[in-house]
Amino acid sequence: MSKIKLLPEKVINQIAAGEVVERPSSVIKELIENSLDAKATWVEVEVQEGGRKLLKVSDDGEGMSPEDAKLAVLKHATSKVYTVDDLSQLNTFGFRGEALSSIASVSHFELSTRLQGAFSGTLIKIKGGDAAKITETGRPEGTTIAISNLFFNTPARLKFMKKESTEENHIVSVVTNYALAFPQVSFKLTVDGKEALRVSASDFGARVSAIFGKELFKSLLPMDYALNNIHVTGMVSAPTITKPTRENMLFFVNRRWIANPSLGYAIMAAFHTLLPTRRFPVAVVFIEIPENEVDVNVHPTKKEVKFSRDREVFDVVVKAVRGALMASTGSLQPPATVEPLSGMGAYKSARLASSASSAQESPTAWSAPTTPLNLYDKIAQNRPAQPLTAGASHPNPLEDFNLAKGSGLQARRIDADTPLYNFSQLFNTFIVFQSDSEMFIADQHTVHERLNYERLMKGVREKSLEVQPLLVPATVEVSTKEAQVLKNSLDILMELGMEVAPFGGNTFLVRSVPADLAGKNMVTLMKDLLDDLMAQDASGVKSTNRLDQLRERTATFMSCRSAVMAGDRLNEEQMRGMVNQMREANLPFTCPHGRPTILSIPLSELYRRFDRH
Ligand code: ADP
Ligand code: MG
Numbered sequence: 001m002s003k004i005k006l007l008p009e010k011v012i013n014q015i016a017a018g019e020v021v022e023r024p025s026s027v028i029k030e031l032i033e034n035s036l037d038a039k040a041t042w043v044e045v046e047v048q049e050g051g052r053k054l055l056k057v058s059d060d061g062e063g064m065s066p067e068d069a070k071l072a073v074l075k076h077a078t079s080k081v082y083t084v085d086d087l088s089q090l091n092t093f094g095f096r097g098e099a100l101s102s103i104a105s106v107s108h109f110e111l112s113t114r115l116q117g118a119f120s121g122t123l124i125k126i127k128g129g130d131a132a133k134i135t136e137t138g139r140p141e142g143t144t145i146a147i148s149n150l151f152f153n154t155p156a157r158l159k160f161m162k163k164e165s166t167e168e169n170h171i172v173s174v175v176t177n178y179a180l181a182f183p184q185v186s187f188k189l190t191v192d193g194k195e196a197l198r199v200s201a202s203d204f205g206a207r208v209s210a211i212f213g214k215e216l217f218k219s220l221l222p223m224d225y226a227l228n229n230i231h232v233t234g235m236v237s238a239p240t241i242t243k244p245t246r247e248n249m250l251f252f253v254n255r256r257w258i259a260n261p262s263l264g265y266a267i268m269a270a271f272h273t274l275l276p277t278r279r280f281p282v283a284v285v286f287i288e289i290p291e292n293e294v295d296v297n298v299h300p301t302k303k304e305v306k307f308s309r310d311r312e313v314f315d316v317v318v319k320a321v322r323g324a325l326m327a328s329t330g331s332l333q334p335p336a337t338v339e340p341l342s343g344m345g346a347y348k349s350a351r352l353a354s355s356a357s358s359a360q361e362s363p364t365a366w367s368a369p370t371t372p373l374n375l376y377d378k379i380a381q382n383r384p385a386q387p388l389t390a391g392a393s394h395p396n397p398l399e400d401f402n403l404a405k406g407s408g409l410q411a412r413r414i415d416a417d418t419p420l421y422n423f424s425q426l427f428n429t430f431i432v433f434q435s436d437s438e439m440f441i442a443d444q445h446t447v448h449e450r451l452n453y454e455r456l457m458k459g460v461r462e463k464s465l466e467v468q469p470l471l472v473p474a475t476v477e478v479s480t481k482e483a484q485v486l487k488n489s490l491d492i493l494m495e496l497g498m499e500v501a502p503f504g505g506n507t508f509l510v511r512s513v514p515a516d517l518a519g520k521n522m523v524t525l526m527k528d529l530l531d532d533l534m535a536q537d538a539s540g541v542k543s544t545n546r547l548d549q550l551r552e553r554t555a556t557f558m559s560c561r562s563a564v565m566a567g568d569r570l571n572e573e574q575m576r577g578m579v580n581q582m583r584e585a586n587l588p589f590t591c592p593h594g595r596p597t598i599l600s601i602p603l604s605e606l607y608r609r610f611d612r613h
Helices: 009-020 024-037 066-072 085-089 099-105 155-160 164-181 204-212 214-218 261-274 310-327 340-353 371-381 397-405 444-461 480-495 522-538 543-561 572-582 603-609
Strands: 042-048 054-059 108-114 121-127 133-137 142-148 186-191 194-199 220-227 230-237 249-253 256-258 283-288 421-426 430-434 438-443 467-477 499-502 507-514 598-602
Touching: 009 099, 024 042, 024 054, 024 099, 024 142, 024 164, 042 164, 066 108, 066 121, 066 133, 099 108, 164 186, 164 194, 164 204, 164 249, 164 256, 194 204, 204 214, 214 220, 220 310, 230 310, 249 261, 261 283, 261 310, 283 310, 421 572, 430 444, 430 572, 438 444, 438 572, 438 603, 444 543, 444 572, 467 499, 467 522, 480 499, 480 522, 480 543, 507 522, 522 543, 598 603
Parallel strands: 042 186, 249 283
Antiparallel strands: 042 054, 054 142, 108 121, 108 142, 121 133, 186 194, 220 230, 230 283, 249 256, 421 430, 430 438, 438 598, 467 507, 499 507
16 A cells, blocks of 8 residues: 555645644734725624634625635636736735635635625535535625634644734734735724724825824835836835834835845835944835736735836836935934944845845945935045044934935925025036025926826826817827727826727827927927836736726826927027926926926035035
């Protein structure tokens, strides 16, 4: 008789459970992910005794038919992938189809579900992976999964369960983190009968405020930066607000909450020397990247992911954070405890953790996220380098930050009544001007882009967009794939003042354009726009906010195309006009791509620089 035997399904599941179901919070994570995959608009979580007694997640999602419910609890049963290729285009959290079967094998498991539009629901009970008991049941549309006596039949795991409060903390983290990533979904968490969290559908800002508190929220800086199809958004705390642990540095890749030490280093690198030793910022970082560039199948609980361009992702995160820090209106105050070497330590580890290719870069050579600063960097670099030791004559971490970034430069709004004069253009690219107490440098392109963007969006909102019909419609021929993307974008384009109509096959007619774009070469414009939209499409953004993102992306593209470029000559009146309009912009600090628009250098800073006291 052979020594080798195929394990029974029940044992296989219990072994798998060891990987998927590390602890109660991992059950909650799997269940919330299933609810979100089922497009729930509210998710309710209930736990008792740190999850040992009860873990329950209810949702108002799609629900399951009786047949699907029976299949759902089997191993490798999933509705989310069918082929290996699907794995590289994944836009759901789940894909292995093993969570429910694993959980059911190590607990008393109860699933009740009713498919949207069905007359009745299904109740499935499984004890420790034994045969399922299935009955019909009445319940609202959606799904509830209740797990009691977790690990009752795996004593070894039960022994490793941590204190109740530790498990509770983990569960609260899971729920709040998903709540941050899905502000449009309502969440409620009850711990031992007491409400721990209740948030209703809102926008991201309100959600952050609800979860982190109003006070902290006020000190958070928004970030938004995109480069080469990697889009980073979210919020990061000003350097004055720091925490003793990394716990508040959260990362989401395509809305999936992940752990990635290298991204933590990216944040630390961006702050550079602005943080005191062993203090960490608060950061909620969303990375949107084409699905086929992230491998989510590298970790049993899908907690870690692998990027095919990890170096670039690292850099874009650094730039996004730096952009947010630079664009903050308030001046950056040095942190209370001044320990200049701390930043370097973090910086070095960040370097070690990332690829070796850039290891030779010197710390101050961190290129600023934007072009306008480079000019200033050159000036800054000519200054004698300051020793980065605690006993140095300038033990101020901000100093070094400034050295690298251009000391004293701030992005800020200019009051409506501040007199401005001495306008001139430098390198046909920058506008320089002054008030009585400050000098300003503006990037003519980013300023114009911001103005165009706000005008465009206002026009859309107020339905007052100025549209110019083309006397002769422009004919644009595109690829099949592009045609598909274009067809899906026609409504948004129309909304933004661009009337494009299918004209058989892959040919389209452009009938009208926003007045700002009149006179542009439509064929090139459409091709470039499609490139941009295709990149967006490939990023597999979740369907709920796809339209918003598409609109924003298209509007950003249009604003960029209708803006003056670097190299365009401007007269004083044009410069003055643009700068004056910026005084009233909603978000004057950056262009829609996240680059700075106007930077100021206070006169006091000039005095300081030239040793005039
Ligand atoms: P996976 O999420 O990897 O597909 P799971 O074991 O977590 O695997 O779930 C199996 C299947 O059960 C899912 O593919 C989905 O079709 C269904 N399912 C699970 N939870 C829910 C839910 N809350 N609402 C609707 N369907 C669900
Ligand atoms: Mg799942």
